[in-house]
Amino acid sequence: MNTTYTTGNTKRPRLTTAARLAVIAVMLAAIGIARAQAREIVLERVRSQEETIRVISLVDGLQNPWGMAFLPDGRILISERPGRLHLLEDGTLRAVSGLPVIDVGGQGGLLDVALHPDFEENGWIYLAYSAGRGASRGTRIARARLEDRRLADVEELFRMNNGSAAGVHFGSRMVFLPDRTLLFTIGDRGDRQRAQSLGEHAGKTLRINDDGSIPADNPFAGRPGALPEIYTYGNRNAQGMAVQPGSGLVWQHEHGPRGGDEVNIIEAGSNYGWPAITYGREYSGGEVSPLTAAPGMEQPVVYWVPSIAPSGMSFYSGRAFEGWRDNLFVGALAGQHLRRLVVEGREVVHQEVLFQGQLGRIRDVREGPDGFLYILTDARNGALLRLEPAR
Numbered sequence: 001m002n003t004t005y006t007t008g009n010t011k012r013p014r015l016t017t018a019a020r021l022a023v024i025a026v027m028l029a030a031i032g033i034a035r036a037q038a039r040e041i042v043l044e045r046v047r048s049q050e051e052t053i054r055v056i057s058l059v060d061g062l063q064n065p066w067g068m069a070f071l072p073d074g075r076i077l078i079s080e081r082p083g084r085l086h087l088l089e090d091g092t093l094r095a096v097s098g099l100p101v102i103d104v105g106g107q108g109g110l111l112d113v114a115l116h117p118d119f120e121e122n123g124w125i126y127l128a129y130s131a132g133r134g135a136s137r138g139t140r141i142a143r144a145r146l147e148d149r150r151l152a153d154v155e156e157l158f159r160m161n162n163g164s165a166a167g168v169h170f171g172s173r174m175v176f177l178p179d180r181t182l183l184f185t186i187g188d189r190g191d192r193q194r195a196q197s198l199g200e201h202a203g204k205t206l207r208i209n210d211d212g213s214i215p216a217d218n219p220f221a222g223r224p225g226a227l228p229e230i231y232t233y234g235n236r237n238a239q240g241m242a243v244q245p246g247s248g249l250v251w252q253h254e255h256g257p258r259g260g261d262e263v264n265i266i267e268a269g270s271n272y273g274w275p276a277i278t279y280g281r282e283y284s285g286g287e288v289s290p291l292t293a294a295p296g297m298e299q300p301v302v303y304w305v306p307s308i309a310p311s312g313m314s315f316y317s318g319r320a321f322e323g324w325r326d327n328l329f330v331g332a333l334a335g336q337h338l339r340r341l342v343v344e345g346r347e348v349v350h351q352e353v354l355f356q357g358q359l360g361r362i363r364d365v366r367e368g369p370d371g372f373l374y375i376l377t378d379a380r381n382g383a384l385l386r387l388e389p390a391r
């Protein structure tokens, strides 16, 4: 260290610029260490096929957290299904006010949260949630400007048609495509034939512009009897979706009934088959359909029997886990694990189950801007966890 001091009895010791920077760096490191120590280590060292991982809890006490979004300033937006939105700021949860009216119950409530690709310029955030009472209940999409910890200019952009009192299969994940259109999912609302009807929003992947208008190049725009927001159909209930870096392909998974969870590559106008074809069965054990394939209906990339109940999906493109580069990660609720899928082209060539039974139900998984993976656990006392390399 090139620390030097001026001589002279009356002068206080002085540091060179380089030494001052070194001292500041040590102080910052000390603060970082203190924060890291304040966080709970959930799993100290987990060896897996490609990486050795530690899992830390950034915050707990979240009630059924559902989705998250990373703000450019380092804060993290976290939605809770019971209808609350939080900002995680320096390890502290702070409530965001001004949410639209949300109807909470069954699988409904506040679901996903997403940032506009130009959030830094326009401040728009997007919410997927259930609203409406009784027969009008259904999935909606709204946007609002995040101003400090308050939502301003709240604007409902989309409301599904044919609401129902059913408490299941609202979807919903959102993802912005490179052209700044918004894709989002809605499940079949427990009324499976709706998934095959182009006159229903249920059981679909839908696409709108960032202001809620309808893209002119949507596959069914202009077709009589078809809803113009529809992008794909025959989707049972999708709660995970991600754009693959490089290829730009949209990957999505959906819940099967008893068995038959699927991963699909989502392409405009395609029919993913529910309930005409499926690898799942009724919960009673009986047949949903005798068919697993049919002309004009897409086959899944992979399917899972028994069901893992997938939720949350993220490609990994960071540098913290070199062995996981370009892999696809899927959370599992009933399966209680994180699943790593090795993707080659349009195929999944290998799967690994991580943290089986160690973290509970996983609702969401995302890659953070720091290259670490973040997980939300689905519980009354849920947590935001971070996966880091264990050194």
Ligand SMILES: [Ca+2]
Pocket (backbone or CB within 6 Å): 234, 262, 272, 273, 274, 277, 278, 298, 299, 300
């Ligand atoms: Ca299918």
